[in-house]
Amino acid sequence: MTTPHDANTNQIANANLTFGQRIKSIVGGSAGNLVEYYDWYVYSAFTLYFAPVFFPQSSGTIQLLQAAVIFALGFFMRPLGAWMMGIYSDRKGRKAGLTLSVALMSIGSLVIAFLPTYNSIGLIAPIILLIARLLQGLSLGGEYGASATYLSELATPKNRGFYASFQYITLISGQLIALAVLLILQATLSKEDLQAWGWRIPFFIGAVLAITVLWIRRNMIETEQSVAAQKRGESKKSSAFALFKQYPKEALKVFFLTAGGTLSFYAYTTYTQKFLVNTSGFSKETATEINACAVLFFMILQPIAGHLSDRFGKKVMITFFGIGGVLFTYPLFTMLSGTNNPYTAFFLIAAGLLITTGYTSINVIAKSELFPAHIRSLGVALPYALATSIFGGTTEAVGLLFKNFNFESGFYIYISAMIAISAGTYIFTKNPEQLDKDKI
Numbered sequence: 316m317t318t319p320h321d322a323n324t325n326q327i328a329n330a331n332l333t334f335g336q337r338i339k340s341i342v343g344g345s346a347g348n349l350v351e352y353y354d355w356y357v358y359s360a361f362t363l364y365f366a367p368v369f370f371p372q373s374s375g376t377i378q379l380l381q382a383a384v385i386f387a388l389g390f391f392m393r394p395l396g397a398w399m400m401g402i403y404s405d406r407k408g409r410k411a412g413l414t415l416s417v418a419l420m421s422i423g424s425l426v427i428a429f430l431p432t433y434n435s436i437g438l439i440a441p442i443i444l445l446i447a448r449l450l451q452g453l454s455l456g457g458e459y460g461a462s463a464t465y466l467s468e469l470a471t472p473k474n475r476g477f478y479a480s481f482q483y484i485t486l487i488s489g490q491l492i493a494l495a496v497l498l499i500l501q502a503t504l505s506k507e508d509l510q511a512w513g514w515r516i517p518f519f520i521g522a523v524l525a526i527t528v529l530w531i532r533r534n535m536i537e538t539e540q541s542v543a544a545q546k547r548g549e550s551k552k553s554s555a556f557a558l559f560k561q562y563p564k565e566a567l568k569v570f571f572l573t574a575g576g577t578l579s580f581y582a583y584t585t586y587t588q589k590f591l592v593n594t595s596g597f598s599k600e601t602a603t604e605i606n607a608c609a610v611l612f613f614m615i616l617q618p619i620a621g622h623l624s625d626r627f628g629k630k631v632m633i634t635f636f637g638i639g640g641v642l643f644t645y646p647l648f649t650m651l652s653g654t655n656n657p658y659t660a661f662f663l664i665a666a667g668l669l670i671t672t673g674y675t676s677i678n679v680i681a682k683s684e685l686f687p688a689h690i691r692s693l694g695v696a697l698p699y700a701l702a703t704s705i706f707g708g709t710t711e712a713v714g715l716l717f718k719n720f721n722f723e724s725g726f727y728i729y730i731s732a733m734i735a736i737s738a739g740t741y742i743f744t745k746n747p748e749q750l751d752k753d754k755i
Contacts, residue, residue, distance in 0.1 A: 343531040344409070344465040345481040347417045347458045350525045352489030354424065354451060357517040358389075360497045364506075364514040368432045369441050385445050390708050392452025397700035398555055400457020401693030404464065412461040412692060414532045419454035421525035423447045428518035460696020467683035468691075469536075473625060479679040480621030487614035490584065494607050496520060558693055565685040568740055569698035572681065575730075575737025576674035577707035579640060582730055583667040584610055586711050587651070591660060593715075594652045594723065605661050613668040620676035629677040630742060636673025637738025643670060644734065645727040652723070674737070681741060706733065 404412025426447040433440045466479045496517045504513045558566055587609070591602035624632045643666065651663045686694035717726040 340469055340535050341466055341478050341481050342485075343528070343535045344413060344462050344469065345485045346528045346531060347413060347420070347462055348482055348486035349489040349492070350417060350420050350521065350528055351455050351458050352486050353493045353524060354420065354455075354489075354521050356490055356493030357496065357521060358448070360493060361509075361514045361517060364510045367510065368514070369430070369444050370433060385441070385448050388445065389448035389452035389455075391704055392449050393456035393704055394697065394700040396453035396456020397460055397696035398456075398693070399453065401460045401696035402554060404457065404461040404692035404696075405690055409461055409465040409468065409692065410532065410535050412457060413465060413535070414529065416454050416458045416461060417525050417528045417532060419450055420458075421522050421529060423451035423454065424518050424521035424525060426450075428515050428522060456700045457692075457696060459699055460692045460694075463679040463695050463699075464683055464692045467680050468688070475680045476621040476624035476629070476676060477618060478621070480617040480676060482679055483617045483675045484614055487584075487610055487617070490610055491607065491614070492520075492524075493517070494603070494610075498603070555693070555697065558690055558697065562686060562690070562694060564744075566694060566698045568685060568744060569682045569695060570702045571740040572674075572678065572737050573699050573702035574706045575640070575733035575735070576636075576671070576678055577703045578710055578730055578733045579636075579644075579667070579671045579674065581707045581710035582714070583664055583671055584613070586714050587664050587667075589711060590648075590651065590714070593718065595654060595660065597655070597657070597660070601657055605657055605664065608661055609664040609668060612665050613672070616669065616672045617675065620672045624676045624680075629681050632673045632677045633681070633738050633741045634673075636670060637734060637742065639670035639673065640734030640738070641731050643667075644731045645724070648727045648730075649724070 400412055400416055403415065424447075427444065430443055430447070431440060462482055463479075466482055467475060469478070471478075500509060500513055500516060584606075588602050588606040591597040591605060592599055595602075597605070620632065647663050647667050651660060654660050654663070682695045682699065683691060713729065714723075714726045717723050717729075
């Protein structure tokens with residue numbers, strides 16, 4: 316049934332939006348990913364400097380381990396955040412969910428930036444650090460589903476892939492900004508200054524980025540599908556029980572589509588930096604430069620691939636991802652392990668990221684279209700968060716485990732197999748195109 320527009324509000328998306336208005340809202344809807352991945356890299360990159368500040372004096376390894384445990388706990392809060400924030404976004408609207416998500420990000424970063432040291436307040440310091448990371452974990456868990464849903468609903472049918480590509484553009488931008496901050500601070504501050512106070516700078520930057528996104532999102536429009544679902548009272552039906560009872564196949568499809576995609580993404584964007592040092596023998600500085608150039612190339616690919624998915628279809632792109640991943644992952648990593656040429660290393664990683672783009676270019680739309688509007692945020696967010704925690708979050712650990720057992724090629728096989736499962740899940744099952752049915 317068609318739901319009429321509310322004549323008294325200009326906060327509802329419609330087909331008459333100008334290109335500029337639509338782009339502004341799409342940037343706002345996807346910009347939280349920038350903060351998310353900036354925060355992800357910053358905490359990990361600066362652990363060497365702040366771990367001794369927050370934990371009792373002990374060996375450096377123990378201090379790093381304690382910081383890593385907090386990092387992991389924050390990561391595994393993402394499914395809980397996806398559940399809570401997904402329901403909130405379905406019931407209160409996409410704009411409300413996105414605004415709350417980025418507000419929590421900002422609070423978490425500010426808390427860490429101002430947090431007193433262990434020498435000042437004792438065990439309260441690591442406890443507050445843990446609370447801040449858990450808060451950010453809740454935020455990050457809901458960000459993907461809310462932004463993916465918002466982008467898919469706001470985009471025009473003929474340009475969904477192109478508009479949805481902004482999510483990965485901002486996501487990768489967060490990685491690059493974090494990497495740039497690390498390189499600049501290492502070049503301008505001594506190791507002593509970085510450990511004493513310099514490590515706080517990137518968290519201040521994270522808070523400023525989050526506040527900026529929060530300001531942008533205050534002026535975002537709401538989507539028609541979300542408004543209509545709320546007016547019909549359907550938004551109250553969003554719950555984990557309803558999701559797995561009414562849409563179990565769709566939830567599983569999101570989970571398995573994400574599994575291989577997130578594994579490939581983390582393998583080529585984060586793990587390759589360690590791989591270049593531990594396996595290929597590059598210096599840390601050279602490995603960082605190669606990785607940064609490859610990630611920048613990956614970012615440039617996103618709008619191009621999004622446009623191609625609009626023109627040729629999602630199945631073409633995911634088929635490219637599936638065939639390319641299965642056939643070339645093993646040889647790409649094998650050649651990467653044996654090269655000492657930085658240009659060759661870049662092109663090999665870039666080739667892997669090109670293949671991965673077959674997934675990143677369609678994943679937002681492919682997942683969103685599986686669910687009706689009243690449960691869409693939760694349906695996208697929760698299975699995604701679970702798959703990312705299980706497969707994406709363990710990418711480096713699994714890769715290092717295979718290396719430790721002198722069977723590093725097993726890791727290449729593992730990636731290839733998961734890509735095959737992800738691509739097959741999408742290609743060989745029926746896609747309902749629910750988004751098209753939700754036009755109002």
